[in-house]
Amino acid sequence: MLDRQAIADRLAGVGYVADAALATVLMLMDMLQRPLLLEGPAGVGKTEVAKALAAIHEARLIRLQCHEGLDRANSLYEWNYQRQLLAIKAREGRDADDTEAHVFSEQYLLERPLLAAIRQTVPPVLLIDEIDRADEEFEAFLLEVLSDFQVSIPELGTVTATAIPRVVLTSNGTRELSDALRRRCLYHALDFPEPDREARILLMRIPGIDAALAMQIARLMQEVRKQELSNVPGVAETLDWAAALVGLGVSRIDADRAVVHETLACVLKTREDHARISREVTDRLIGKVA
């Protein structure tokens, strides 16, 4: 089992800048074998955590994107009905028992993320993204799979996990999750990174960015996020914007204000936000951070 510092170092190695609390909780995941529930606004890098976790363990990342109406067939397994029907037609006249055994074999089983996750030889990272979008019934079913790590397929028998996956669940908080699920999971609330950490993220991800510029961008983003926007820009937007500035050859954000204002508009995704961050506002914000 890796200790906190080792996890933090390895995360940095794969391009994810984690704070101490996150490294702690990732260590606990291994120690207590519990899933991790990440909650936070959109764009703070919840999904990135799972990707980085997979990278540091050199494990496969299996992703289950939740949506309304997600059910067993879409998440666990399904029989390939079309092929089964074809096979039945093709084998017409042969022994019925034989045909049945044939069409309910492994060959016709469509593996969905949850089943795939427990049938790996190396423990994978299972990312259950936006669990709050799935229905409550699915949540209960998921809880069952997560506690037993075995699945029974009536036609094939029980499939037991060959490796216990590391499970990361993310939620945007659009629906209240059940107490049972919350209790089962470790919990970590992710927030937008503080300027210092965001600057380090920029330095790590954008090749050729100047340290001073990264810090300025990070501090300006912090001010922008305070502006009561209807769509608060996330870390991904910061990265895009920084890449744009670097590409345009801007070295200091207070040097070329017109370009900064025009490109800053790229991170604002609604009309009202555009109207709210006018040229004057941009100038004021730049004045604050420069």
Add this chain to the structure above:
Amino acid sequence: MPALARREDVGPAIRVRLAGFVRTLRDNGFQVGLAESGDALRILSAGAFARPPLAKAALRSLLCGRRSDWDAFDALFDAFWTGRRVKTRVATDGAAQTSQRTMRTLATQSGGDPAGLPIDVERNNASTDTDPEPAGRREGASRYESLSRVDFRRLADPDAMAQAHALAARLARRMRVRLTRRDRVARRGRRIDLRRTIRASLGTGGTPLVLVRRRPRHKPLRVVVLLDASGSMSLYTAVFLRFVHGVLDCFTEAEAFLFHTRLVHVSDALREKDTARALDRLGLMAEGVGGGTRIGESLATFNRWHAVRVIHSRTCVMILSDGYDTGPPERLASEMAALRRRCRRIVWLNPLIGWDGYEPSARGMAAALPYVDLFAPAHTLESLAALEPYLARL
């Protein structure tokens, strides 16, 4: 926390302390089970978490289940492990307090953290609190929080309770009838469930005689009640509370919040079947009831922390308030606008409309009015009942 410093010290003493800590968390609404207590002990006994800050971070991840837990945890942890005794539940803002403070300063420090979480701190005998506002005022808002605890038990008059429930049940029925009719129209876009159809066809030799169809599930109308429990509303609080209890009981999906200078989520307390116990629990949560009003700020708290969770597209928000606000009216207007964008309908029931010659002239009320779908009087159960046809049409 020197006891945590060495591994061999994790013995009976720390077990007892940990059990006490877990109990404190449960009292504060944390969902902590036996398995979690066991894992907490494992964390404390692991060498990696010997230092208190590390143990705190680790326990926080383990024992918290939601954002409000997460925000309250640090203060509770410090209060429990750094020597302050934990006795009486007092509703304060969630801001972490490390130093010894009187209840008074804790309670009047509003505006920091928005969630309005109850935190256990020691009730300091030295604080000489007196209710700054006389009870039973009818008009005007006050900036102060009342520290007196309103005894909600006197509201548990069985007859009045039964009437309120009957009314709420009638409303719930009316609103549902309307819903079912809507649902039938939406069923046109149904599709065939291939999996179930083929499963069903096994009995008929593979020929799909029975088609299994899927239809979109309908979301029942959800009612979210925001009840103003400030001093200026004190004459009506009893009536409305009974009504809210009835609403929570009868509607399949309903949430209730109480606000004065802060916002408190009271659904769980009010959902208690036993009325006396429900009101008892409410009494604990609603410290400060009967004080001033900050509608705009309370709505901001609601929009920021609760709205995503409790509001969906089929939600009717019902605000029961007289609209006397001590905050700036612009704030109230902008928060109302934000709320308007989220939910389907906003109903504002104002007890003052019943008065002769009433005009919605309070600045707050005037600011909020453009965003309200139904603005109606409500001061007694009878007047609520008179609203039935209007509410049923929503």
